[in-house]
Amino acid sequence: MRLFISQTSPRTAKKRQYSPMAILTILSYPDPRLHTVAKPVAVVDDRIRTLAADMIETMYESKGVGLAATQVNVHERVVVMDVSEEHNQPLVMINPELLWKSDERIKGEEGCLSVPGVFDNVERAAQVRIQALDEHGNMQTYEADGLMAVCIQHEMDHLMGKVFVEYLSLLKRTRIRGKLVKAQRELER
Ligand code: NI
Secondary structure (H helix, E strand, O other), X not given: OEOOOOOOOHHHHOOOOOOOOOOOOOOOOOOHHHHOOOEOXXXXXXXXXXXXXXXXXHHHHOOOOEEEHHHHOOOEOEEEEOOOOOOOOOEEEEEEEEEEEOOOEEEEEEEEOOEEEEEEEEEEEOXXXXXXXXXXXXXXXXXXXXXXXXXXXXXXXXXXXXXXXHHOOHHHHHHHHHHHHHHHHHHHO
């Protein structure tokens, strides 16, 4: 997920936490691979830890607050996010499962690293409780509201093959698709 805030990141000045790192290629809407349903991770091993570290690096590089493995064309249930002000508290969520969501809803502006330049309002549950494995394979429970709740729901949607623009009207989605296809063509030229 991406916020419509120009983030001057103090973090980029610091030494990177993970090395060696790789910046992964993020799929752009309307790439059909974004609609793949991710499989659960069987074992949290070094392969998954490397994937998560690379995803965190990629997320920071792209100034995002969340990234799902689906977006880097790995179809396993891995999400990374960092909603902290300083961008120095990355979280890894493996096989996240929704335990509870509030009836209360909130509407907030969302963006997505797979839908560059597009920001629009989406209504979500105001609070959620989830459980997920961390990068060490330990089960963690998260109670979230505000931005983190929105981000969790946005990223878990990705793992189900759903991109946030699918909550928008068909008219808006058609416009977004047209705009991104055109941008992609210009890049390829
Ligand atoms: Ni996204």
